Amino acid sequence: MSKRPASSTARAHSNIALIKYWGKRDAALNLPAVGSISITLDALYTDTRVTFVPGMARDKVEIGGRGVDAARFTRFLDLIRARTGSAQSARVESWNNFPTGAGLASSASGFAALALAGSRAAGLELSPRDLSILARQGSGSAARSVFGGFAQMHRGSTDDGLDACAEPLLEASEWPLDVVVAITEREAKKVDSSAGMSDLDTRSDYFDAWVSHSEDDLAGMRDAIAARDFSTLGELTEYSCLKMHGLMLSTRPGLLYWNAATVAAMHAVRGLREDGVPVYFTIDAGPQVKALCQPADTARVATALQQVPGVLETRTSALGPAAHLLD
Numbered sequence: 001m002s003k004r005p006a007s008s009t010a011r012a013h014s015n016i017a018l019i020k021y022w023g024k025r026d027a028a029l030n031l032p033a034v035g036s037i038s039i040t041l042d043a044l045y046t047d048t049r050v051t052f053v054p055g056m057a058r059d060k061v062e063i064g065g066r067g068v069d070a071a072r073f074t075r076f077l078d079l080i081r082a083r084t085g086s087a088q089s090a091r092v093e094s095w096n097n098f099p100t101g102a103g104l105a106s107s108a109s110g111f112a113a114l115a116l117a118g119s120r121a122a123g124l125e126l127s128p129r130d131l132s133i134l135a136r137q138g139s140g141s142a143a144r145s146v147f148g149g150f151a152q153m154h155r156g157s158t159d160d161g162l163d164a165c166a167e168p169l170l171e172a173s174e175w176p177l178d179v180v181v182a183i184t185e186r187e188a189k190k191v192d193s194s195a196g197m198s199d200l201d202t203r204s205d206y207f208d209a210w211v212s213h214s215e216d217d218l219a220g221m222r223d224a225i226a227a228r229d230f231s232t233l234g235e236l237t238e239y240s241c242l243k244m245h246g247l248m249l250s251t252r253p254g255l256l257y258w259n260a261a262t263v264a265a266m267h268a269v270r271g272l273r274e275d276g277v278p279v280y281f282t283i284d285a286g287p288q289v290k291a292l293c294q295p296a297d298t299a300r301v302a303t304a305l306q307q308v309p310g311v312l313e314t315r316t317s318a319l320g321p322a323a324h325l326l327d
């Protein structure tokens with residue numbers, strides 16, 4: 001038995017998907033309808049401290065020093081408590097170093113950090129694979145933030161979800177790339193990912209096509225990563241992004257996450273490409289644009305995006321490490 005700390009603190013970095021996850025095959029276990037491939041970002045992260053407090057009546061959760069509704073976190077902590085047989089409530093204190101809930105993957109870094117800190121505070125030492133399975137049950141994209149560099153999430157095929165986890169493809173240092181995030185809005189989005197992607201089989205006529213072509217997109221991206229082929233990686237990244245947003249637009253009611261500055265930034269990225277700069281965009285369930293480039297071009301890409309009307313600020317990130325303990 002490992003020594004049981006009552007408290008543990010972990011850091012997990014945000015990630016963005018190059019091949020997107022959207023849609024679930026089982027909502028209760030949070031099993032994705034499709035696999036996905038992502039990169040973990042060094043500059044965007046969540047630090048989370050979990051403390052199990054004897055005698056406390058219910059879980060208490062603070063994000064950035066402000067109390068939030070604990071229901072989603074309690075459901076997640078119950079998964080950890082079920083493994084240890086403990087009924088102790090927890091205090092969760094979490095800090096994002098970026099805006100929460102605005103399409104910068106706070107649920108990815110948040111639930112990966114919570115999975116690591118919570119399991120360690122409960123005295124569990126989970127393998128990266130088991131940690132990824134646990135994190136997935138908080139948020140699908142969180143399964144990928146357990147790993148650094150490039151990671152692939154498997155949709156899995158079993159009903160219990162034990163094969164729906166991420167695995168590392170490349171370490172960050174094996175292929176240095178940069179991401180310039182153009183922030184176009186700081187408010188939290190109106191429709192979160194879970195609500196947006198629920199029941200897609202009945203809400204979008206495009207859903208079957210999205211699922212049936214996903215393995216081709218994943219295979220193409222794995223090949224591009226293995227060959228360090230940046231232009232193929234970039235083209236597939238834009239393709240998967242636009243295809244996902246096509247699916248979102250086709251949903252009843254239609255999901256439109258972009259604002260005017262989002263569209264202007266997409267055109268700016270394509271304009272840079274016409275000028276010979278290899279840079280490609282991707283966008284998640286929010287209005288921020290993430291431009292993917294090679295380090296030699298990062299300064300030029302950031303300068304161009306800062307000049308786009310409506311872009312409030314840019315943040316640049318290299319690829320980042322796996323989730324890790326801070327204590």
Ligand code: DP6
Nearest residue numbers: 017020021139140141193194284285
């Ligand atoms: C658009 O992981 O936030 O960012 O599993 O319901 O928590 P839940 O969804 P979430 O969805 C992320 C969707 C996406 C694309 C991606 O990250 O692959």
